[in-house]
Amino acid sequence: xxxxxxxxxxxxxxxxxxxxxxxxxxxxxxxxxxxxxxxxxxxxxxxxxxxxxxxxxxxxxxxxxxxxxxxxxxxxxxxxxxxxxxxxxxxxxxxxxxxxxxxxxxxxxxxxxxxxxxxxxxxxxxxxxxxxxxxxxxxxxxxxxxxxxxxxxxxxxxxxxxxxxxxxxxxxxxxxxxxxxxxxxxxxxxxxxxxxxxxxxxxxxxxxxxxxxxxxxxxxxxxxxxxxxxxxxxxxxxxxxxxxxxxxxxxxxx
Amino acid sequence: xxxxxxxxxxxxxxxxxxxxxxxxxxxxxxxxxxxxxxxxxxxxxxxxxxxxxxxxxxxxxxxxxxxxxxxxxxxxxxxxxxxxxxxxxxxxxxxxxxxxxxxxxxxxxxxxxxxxxxxxxxxxxxxxxxxxxxxxxxxxxxxxxxxxxxxxxxxxxxxxxxxxxxxxxxxxxxxxxxxxxxxxxxxxxxxxxxxxxxxxxxxxxxxxxxxxxxxxxxxxxxxxxxxxxxxxxxxxxxxxxxxxxxxxxxxxxxxx
Ligand SMILES: Nc1ncnc2c1ncn2[C@@H]1O[C@H](COP(=O)(O)OP(=O)(O)OP(=O)(O)O)[C@@H](O)[C@H]1O
Ligand SMILES: [Mg+2]
Numbered sequence: 175x176x177x178x179x180x181x182x183x184x185x186x187x188x189x190x191x192x193x194x195x196x197x198x199x200x201x202x203x204x205x206x207x208x209x210x211x212x213x214x215x216x217x218x219x220x221x222x223x224x225x226x227x228x229x230x231x232x233x234x235x236x237x238x239x240x241x242x243x244x245x246x247x248x249x250x251x252x253x254x255x256x257x258x259x260x261x262x263x264x265x266x267x268x269x270x271x272x273x274x275x276x277x278x279x280x281x282x283x284x285x286x287x288x289x290x291x292x293x294x295x296x297x298x299x300x301x302x303x304x305x306x307x308x309x310x311x312x313x314x315x316x317x318x319x320x321x322x323x324x325x326x327x328x329x330x331x332x333x334x335x336x337x338x339x340x341x342x343x344x345x346x347x348x349x350x351x352x353x354x355x356x357x358x359x360x361x362x363x364x365x366x367x368x369x370x371x372x373x374x375x376x377x378x379x380x381x382x383x384x385x386x387x388x389x390x391x392x393x394x395x396x397x398x399x400x401x402x403x404x405x406x407x408x409x410x411x412x413x414x415x416x417x418x419x420x421x422x423x424x425x426x427x428x
Numbered sequence: 429x430x431x432x433x434x435x436x437x438x439x440x441x442x443x444x445x446x447x448x449x450x451x452x453x454x455x456x457x458x459x460x461x462x463x464x465x466x467x468x469x470x471x472x473x474x475x476x477x478x479x480x481x482x483x484x485x486x487x488x489x490x491x492x493x494x495x496x497x498x499x500x501x502x503x504x505x506x507x508x509x510x511x512x513x514x515x516x517x518x519x520x521x522x523x524x525x526x527x528x529x530x531x532x533x534x535x536x537x538x539x540x541x542x543x544x545x546x547x548x549x550x551x552x553x554x555x556x557x558x559x560x561x562x563x564x565x566x567x568x569x570x571x572x573x574x575x576x577x578x579x580x581x582x583x584x585x586x587x588x589x590x591x592x593x594x595x596x597x598x599x600x601x602x603x604x605x606x607x608x609x610x611x612x613x614x615x616x617x618x619x620x621x622x623x624x625x626x627x628x629x630x631x632x633x634x635x636x637x638x639x640x641x642x643x644x645x646x647x648x649x650x651x652x653x654x655x656x657x658x659x660x661x662x663x664x665x666x667x668x669x670x671x672x673x674x675x676x677x678x679x680x681x682x683x684x
Contacts (some may be wrong), residue, residue, distance in 0.1 A: 225586050247588020257579045261601045261678050274587050304681035322587060 177236075178204045178358045179224065179249065184233035185383075186219055192383035193219050197233070199360075199377055199386060201326060206352055206359045208369040208392075210417060211379035216255065217362045220379070221328050224360070225251040238325065239256075249278040250323035256315040258303040261414045265290065265299035266312050271322035272370060286321060292349065293317045309340040316348070320355065329361045333368065345371050366413050370394060378416050388416060468648035470530025471489040477655065480547060484636065484656050490632035492660065494625075496558025502614065505558070506565035509673040514573045514599065524570070531563040535617075536624055543628045553625040553633075560621040561614040568610025603677060608672040615668055616661045623657055636661075 177200045184197040193216040201207050222228040224235055225245035234243045242248055248269075258267045265287045272282035287299040290403050293313045303311055312332060324357055332348075333341045349372055354360055363369050369376050369392075376390045392409070394400040450470045456462060457469035468476075477484075513520040539556055546552035576599050584594050611645070626635025634657050641649040 227582060227586055243441040246586050251583075251586045253579055253583060253586075255579055257577065258584045259580065259598070259601070260682065261604075263678065271587055273595065274584075274589050302681050304678060 177201065178203050178238060179360065180236040181220075181224060182234050182236070184223055184230045184235070185221065186223060186228070186230050187383075189217075194223075194230075195383040195385055197379075197386055198385075201358055201360045203358050204356050204373040206349075206357070206361060207375045207377065208371055208373035209360065209362045209377050209379055210366065210369045210413065211364065211384065212417060213364060215381075216384035217364075217379060218330055220384075221251065221330050221360075221362060225249055225328055227251075248323070249325070250314055250327040252319040252327065252329045252332055253337060256303070256308075256311045258311055258314060258318075260303055263300050263302060264295060264306065267303065268314055268317045268321060270318055283350065287316060289321070293351070302316040307340075308336050309344050312336065312344065313347075316351075320357065327357055327359045329359060331362050331364070334363070334365070341368075348372065361385070366410050366417070367401060369413070370409055371401060376413070378413065379390050380417060386405070441513055454467055465645055465647060472648040473651040476646075476652040479654055480649055483533075484634075484653060487632055487634045487637045487653075488656060488660060490636075491622045491626065491634045491657075494622045495555045495557060496548070496634065498554045498621065499561050499614060499618040501554065502558045502561035502618075503611075506544070506562055506569055508570035510566055510573065511595065513570060514595075519572070526565050527566055530559075530566070533559075534562060535560045535621055542625070548629040552628075553622060554632070556625040557618045557621040560617040564610050564613050564617065565607075566612075569605045570605055572606030573599045573604060576602040592626055604672075604676060608668060612665055612668050615639065615664045619657065619661045619664065 178282060179201040179428070181197055181199045184194055186191070186194040197220060199207075199209070199220075208407065209217055209220065223230045226235070226242060226244055226248060231245035234241055236242065237248055258264075259270075262270075265283045266279075268290070269279070269282035269286035272285060279284075283299075286387070289298055290296055293316065295310060295313055298306065298310065298314075303314070306314065312335075316329075317327070322411055333344050336344060345368060351357070352372075363372075371394070373392050376392050377386050377389050378390070379385070380387045389408075392415070394403065394406060394409075400406055453467075455469050457464070457467060457472075509523070513523055533640065535556055539552075542552035542555050546555060577601065580598055581594065584598060589597070623635040623638065626633035627639055630636050636654055638653050640652065641647075641653065
């Protein structure tokens with residue numbers, strides 16, 4: 175598979191404390207990959223490096239084969255909260271990347287408005303973020319990220335602020351949109367269910383300093399409720415052990 | 429439903445209380461408990477307000493003009509300096525403590541000095557108002573810039589936006605609330621500042637009128653001009669509130 179985004183030998187320390195060491199990850203075209211790990215392990219740090227917001231101590235980041243280490247403004251990055259501007263309407267918020275790219279505000283807003291329906295936000299263009307539910311705001315933030323970059327999208331716990339029912343709905347919806355739009359998504363979560371439901375592949379980040387202790391292919395049977403199948407439960411048990419077991423190295427990849 | 433009558437009562441309360449005070453005041457004057465020229469009765473003050481209305485109006489115009497000029501200049505200067513201080517950390521660290529200290533200087537004390545420096549025209553008045561308003565505006569703006577969501581700032585950085593874009597799109601809008609609370613204070617400072625500076629001399633303005641009627645012991649007119657001065661401040665503060673709500677239409681949806 176063609177690699178869109180690739181990280182090689184990333185290491186990072188904060189105030190002399192190693193947070194990440196020797197991280198190698200790849201994101202292929204059109205796939206959704208999850209990064210799974212406990213809180214504080216360094217997931218957001220890795221994404222900040224991948225997005226160029228922070229520079230790694232060593233290693234490099236490749237976007238479409240080109241070295242982009244420490245360069246921000248290239249990959250779409252949806253951060254832990256929706257970060258919509260409270261004083262801009264939904265359409266204006268979503269159009270932000272187009273405006274930053276130098277498009278006329280009116281054209282940009284028109285373009286973004288045309289896409290609202292695809293993201294379940296029909297008729298919301300003139301509303302302010304405060305008038306929307308949490309799930310709708312999250313969708314608006316996702317649209318904004320998609321308009322920023324169609325090559326690669328980093329998402330840091332996009333659904334963790336939502337209640338369980340809304341989250342389940344959003345996950346199903348996201349899976350469909352990601353497929354329809356052909357998105358290449360790298361997604362952080364500490365929810366094993368979410369990782370299993372959404373991703374084609376799972377990286378597990380564990381240990382101190384954080385390392386990718388294993389990479390699992392994920393193929394759940396297609397169907398209405400994959401989370402009720404036996405495969406799902408078996409994978410879940412295995413991953414739980416891996417994530418919690420952190421320090422000790424499992425016997426290779428499987 | 430139950431809220432409505434209560435809010436009417438809470439609005440009526442101060443009015444009733446004020447009416448009570450006025451009634452007592454009138455009674456005290458009518459009964460001859462204080463000498464008339466020392467404390468004019470409310471009806472006398474009201475009469476003065478009516479007969480002097482044209483004079484008061486033209487003096488108000490002068491005062492308002494000075495206040496607007498001083499306030500406008502101070503807002504413009506505060507905006508420029510706040511942006512520079514936000515952009516250059518060194519300037520912030522050097523300037524901020526100084527700004528706080530200067531805010532404690534009583535404007536009344538420097539007013540005579542300004543007259544010595546700038547004469548009796550508009551200039552010393554505008555300078556005094558500028559000094560009174562500049563620091564509250566600067567501090568409000570700097571505080572406002574700090575309220576910008578760090579996540580949003582990071583988002584803009586992740587999208588490769590430059591400083592001017594961040595300033596315009598994020599820092600200024602986030603600073604609006606703080607700016608308007610600063611403006612509320614500065615607006616009343618500007619009126620008070622104008623009146624104080626007019627005490628020291630000049631050809632027009634509420635402060636000049638105030639000095640004139642004080643010297644002729646026309647206490648009813650004195651009270652009338654005090655009422656006009658605070659009315660002008662109140663109207664301006666209300667105006668600031670109206671503009672505040674008008675430029676932030678998203679506010680009414682927040683917090684519920
Ligand atoms: N700017 C920073 N300066 C110092 N230490 C930092 C900084 N950013 C992160 N860290 C530290 O690095 C570690 C990893 O943080 P990170 O935010 O990447 O965790 P995370 O896996 O995203 O956690 P969560 O799931 O809670 O979001 C933490 O121990 C944190 O204290
Ligand atoms: Mg995180």
